[in-house]
Amino acid sequence: xxxxxxxxPGMFVQEKEAVTxxxxxxxxxxxxxxxxxxxxxxxxxxxxxxxxxxxxxxATEGRYSLxxxxxxxxxxxxxxxxxxxxxxxxxxxxxEGRDSSYKLIFGSGTRLLVRP
Amino acid sequence: GAVVSQHPSRVICKSGTSVxxxxxxxxxxxxxxxxxxQFPKQSLMLMATSNxxxxxxxxxxxxxxxxxxxxxxxxLSTLTVTSAHPExxxxxxxxxxxxxxxxxxxxxxxRLTVL
Numbered sequence: 001x002x003x004x005x006x007x008x009p010g011m012f013v014q015e016k017e018a019v020t021x022x023x024x025x026x027x028x029x030x031x032x033x034x035x036x037x038x039x040x041x042x043x044x045x046x047x048x049x050x051x052x053x054x055x056x057x058x059a060t061e062g063r064y065s066l067x068x069x070x071x072x073x074x075x076x077x078x079x080x081x082x083x084x085x086x087x088x089x090x091x092x093x094x095x096e097g098r099d100s101s102y103k104l105i106f107g108s109g110t111r112l113l114v115r116p
Numbered sequence: 117g118a119v120v121s122q123h124p125s126r127v128i129c130k131s132g133t134s135v136x137x138x139x140x141x142x143x144x145x146x147x148x149x150x151x152x153x154q155f156p157k158q159s160l161m162l163m164a165t166s167n168x169x170x171x172x173x174x175x176x177x178x179x180x181x182x183x184x185x186x187x188x189x190x191x192l193s194t195l196t197v198t199s200a201h202p203e204x205x206x207x208x209x210x211x212x213x214x215x216x217x218x219x220x221x222x223x224x225x226x227r228l229t230v231l
Contacts, residue, residue, distance in 0.1 A: 037222075043207055045160075045222035091159060102213045102220045103150060106160045 003027065004094050004107035011112050013082045020067070021077040021110045023092030033095040034075040035104065036066065040088040048090075051075055079112075087114045119143040120212050122223035129200055130231055136196045137226045139166075139210030145190035146212035151183075154207040154225075166193040166210075200230040 005024045013019035025034065036048040051059045051066045059066040067076040079086055089111050093104040123138045139149055147168045152160040164185050165173040172185035182204075184196040193212075197204050209225040 035220075043209075043225040043227070045209065045211075045225075047220070047222075102148070102211070103162060103165060104160075104211075104220070105162070108159045 003105045004092055006092055006107035006110050008110045009108070011110055013079075013086075013112065013114055015084060015114055015116050016081055018078060018080045019082055019112065021079070021090050021092075021112065022074070023076055023107060024072075024074045025092075025094050026073060027094065027096050029096045031096075034066070034068070035093040035095070036064070036075075036077045037091045037093060037106075038086075038088045039091060039109075045091075049077065082114045084114050084116060087112060119214070120210065120221040120223045122208075122210055122226050124226060125224060126227045126229075128229045128231065131201050132199055134196055134198045135200055135228060136194055137208055137210075137228070139193045139195070139212070139223050141191045141212045141214075141221075144212075144214040144216060146193075147190060147215065149187060149193040149210055149212045151185060151193070151195050152209045152211070154209060156207075160209060163195075168193075197228065200228070202230045204228065205230045 003026050032053045034051045038046040049059050049061045049064045049066050051068045058068050063080045065078045089109045091109045092107040119142050121140045129135050149166040151163045153163050154160045162175050163178045166185045166187040168187045168190055174180045187193040207225050207227050210223045213220050
């Protein structure tokens with residue numbers, strides 16, 4: 001079974017508007033972490049935001065926020081005020097268990113294109 | 117600047133040759149590094165966990181004799197693709213955890229093309 005599911009292979013958003021990228025996950029471990037990464041065409045993985053399973057509040061980092069709905073096992077990324085430079089692949093990832101390992105499982109990714 | 121560096125960033129080789137990719141943590145000592153492979157337009161797939169001073173732990177379906185991993189020091193892990201074939205052409209990315217902060221850093225990736 002898929003551990004991390006990203007159902008949107010591609011998304012368009014108008015510049016300056018907000019966009020939500022979907023991510024659902026599957027785990028029976030009560031302790032886990034959820035990550036979002038941005039991968040531009042150059043290939044490097046850029047860390048955006050992290051949500052721990054025990055965190056009470058949704059994570060926010062500048063224009064990025066994570067809509068964490070634990071009961072629904074979803075961790076959607078919200079990018080506000082989209083910029084042309086936000087065009088890239090976005091990957092949701094999960095780490096199961098506590099800090100003993102940073103082995104990440106990645107979703108299939110969503111390609112975001114920001115239109116001027 | 118990058119805190120995890122990979123070299124080379126691009127490599128082209130002939131089928132049957134071996135290629136070594138290096139992953140260095142520049143600012144911290146990493147007892148554990150991870151190697152991922154990413155085929156075009158696909159996600160990152162974990163290949164193996166590189167453990168300093170001991171054998172790597174390979175994910176199911178990854179041939180350990182094909183993808184040799186050596187983590188001889190706390191700042192360097194190497195991935196050697198032995199007897200490379202065109203189907204090994206891929207983007208290989210490493211990551212390492214800074215034990216001081218718990219942050220995970222990725223290298224810039226290495227694009228391998230086997231002719």
